[in-house]
Amino acid sequence: MRRYSVFAVAREALRFHQGWARAWANPEPKKRYDVVIVGAGGHGLATAYYLGKNYGIRNVAIVEKGWLGGGNTGRNTTIIRSNYLQDPSAAIYEKARSLYEGLSQDLNYNVMFSPRGLLMLGQTEHEVRGYKRTVWANNLQGIETEWIDTARVQKLVPIMNTLGPRYPVLGALYQARGGTARHDAVAWGYARACSDMGMDILQNCEVTGVRSAAGQVQGIDTSRGPIDCGKLAIVVAGHSSVLAEMAGFRLPIESMALQALVSEPIKPCMDVVVMANTVHGYMSQSDKGEMVIGGGTDGFNNYTQRGSWQHVEETVRALIETFPMLSRLKMMRQWGGIVDMTGDRSPILSTTPLGNCFVNCGWGTGGFKAIPGSGWAMAELVAKGTPGPLAAEFGLNRFKEGRFIDESVAAGVAH
Numbered sequence: 210m211r212r213y214s215v216f217a218v219a220r221e222a223l224r225f226h227q228g229w230a231r232a233w234a235n236p237e238p239k240k241r242y243d244v245v246i247v248g249a250g251g252h253g254l255a256t257a258y259y260l261g262k263n264y265g266i267r268n269v270a271i272v273e274k275g276w277l278g279g280g281n282t283g284r285n286t287t288i289i290r291s292n293y294l295q296d297p298s299a300a301i302y303e304k305a306r307s308l309y310e311g312l313s314q315d316l317n318y319n320v321m322f323s324p325r326g327l328l329m330l331g332q333t334e335h336e337v338r339g340y341k342r343t344v345w346a347n348n349l350q351g352i353e354t355e356w357i358d359t360a361r362v363q364k365l366v367p368i369m370n371t372l373g374p375r376y377p378v379l380g381a382l383y384q385a386r387g388g389t390a391r392h393d394a395v396a397w398g399y400a401r402a403c404s405d406m407g408m409d410i411l412q413n414c415e416v417t418g419v420r421s422a423a424g425q426v427q428g429i430d431t432s433r434g435p436i437d438c439g440k441l442a443i444v445v446a447g448h449s450s451v452l453a454e455m456a457g458f459r460l461p462i463e464s465m466a467l468q469a470l471v472s473e474p475i476k477p478c479m480d481v482v483v484m485a486n487t488v489h490g491y492m493s494q495s496d497k498g499e500m501v502i503g504g505g506t507d508g509f510n511n512y513t514q515r516g517s518w519q520h521v522e523e524t525v526r527a528l529i530e531t532f533p534m535l536s537r538l539k540m541m542r543q544w545g546g547i548v549d550m551t552g553d554r555s556p557i558l559s560t561t562p563l564g565n566c567f568v569n570c571g572w573g574t575g576g577f578k579a580i581p582g583s584g585w586a587m588a589e590l591v592a593k594g595t596p597g598p599l600a601a602e603f604g605l606n607r608f609k610e611g612r613f614i615d616e617s618v619a620a621g622v623a624h
């Protein structure tokens with residue numbers, strides 16, 4: 210792979226950009242791989258990358274039914290933060306956030322990580338108490354967050370109406386190193402690095418069956434033919450239950466659509482990310498100037514990657530309370546992604562009833578921020594066969610043992 214650099218840009222400028230190589234190969238499937246990863250979203254690609262980088266395992270295929278990054282990874286609102294309450298969550302999300310800090314250099318691909326600061330508004334006394342508790346927990350966990358008062362919130366976000374018709378802003382949890390990154394670039398950067406390590410990214414290749422014998426996966430059936438494997442990793446977000454059923458076990462996952470929308474581009478007016486859980490909406494401004502707005506999940510299980518008018522109306526109504534200037538903006542696009550929800554709103558990184566099959570799912574409405582940390586931990590799980598410290602608490606057994614990792618406050622607004 211030829212590295213991207215200022216010299217490469219200059220060289221290509223001189224030859225009319227005719228010399229750029231394709232970022233990743235489009236190979237035919239081989240008969241067998243040491244590891245097959247189902248799902249070329251951020252988590253699947255990051256798992257493959259750290260398998261190669263940290264463990265030298267490179268005979269790997271990442272099998273994707275559509276195009277890489279076309280699932281939730283390419284549909285999310287790109288918020289990155291690590292201000293979770295429980296220690297295991299804080300550890301894995303902070304690992305991810307800290308990897309994001311150097312990801313562009315690591316992948317030699319600009320993922321546009323923008324640690325612009327993130328606010329979670331406290332709009333009821335109950336919420337204020339919850340966030341203050343999170344700040345104290347974060348400080349014990351070594352994660353830098355602070356509680357800031359209304360005046361400071363107003364200074365950071367002049368366009369906000371802190372008096373609010375229903376809920377005044379009483380302060381906010383502030384994570385200065387939280388922010389956003391370019392979602393496609395995260396998928397593309399990992400894909401390019403995986404392809405460069407000799408891994409096969411098999412797009413338009415739907416897994417239709419999982420073959421197993423004597424408690425071990427033998428291989429998978431796909432729309433491009435059968436593929437054998439030494440180990441199988443299922444990393445398909447909202448379709449996890451579908452894949453688990455093929456493999457013969459069940460997961461405590463509910464799948465439902467989560468929606469977002471963007472406005473027409475406007476001049477820079479807000480340089481932090483704001484989440485307003487009580488009115489239920491959140492917003493940031495993209496580098497193009499669009500206001501990126503996220504709403505809630507559907508109240509019923511489904512697999513439709515579409516938005517709905519009811520949600521748009523609800524979300525926009527919530528945000529207009531907080532940002533009255535939005536009322537004049539035209540909305541350009543809305544869409545949905547299928548998210549994988551667990552009961553305790555924490556992910557699953559786990560062994561399964563099949564000895565050589567592993568599952569990574571349950572990131573629900575907030576897994577973009579976790580991609581590097583999740584890939585790091587999942588690679589360790591797949592390579593060693595047992596979870597390392599980052600994944601140890603996120604096994605499937607916690608649902609049998611009643612050892613939940615409750616993050617319903619941290620995941621209060623769906624993002």
Ligand SMILES: Cc1cc2nc3c(=O)[nH]c(=O)nc-3n(C[C@H](O)[C@H](O)[C@H](O)COP(=O)(O)OP(=O)(O)OC[C@H]3O[C@@H](n4cnc5c(N)ncnc54)[C@H](O)[C@@H]3O)c2cc1C
Pocket residue numbers: 247248249250251252253272273274275276277278279280281282283284285286287288289414415416417444445446447448452467468469503544545546547548572573574575576577578579623624
């Ligand atoms: C509207 C919206 C907003 C969000 N906002 C945020 C946010 O601001 N911050 C945040 O941290 N998170 C956010 N999220 C959540 C985040 O997007 C997801 O948690 C994360 O992207 C999941 O990544 P993934 O790689 O696990 O899944 P995906 O990116 O969905 O990848 C899974 C892949 O598996 C493939 N697949 C499925 N079935 C098969 C099969 N049978 N064979 C082969 N391939 C298959 C799919 O095609 C898909 O490409 C949001 C999600 C949505 C929908």
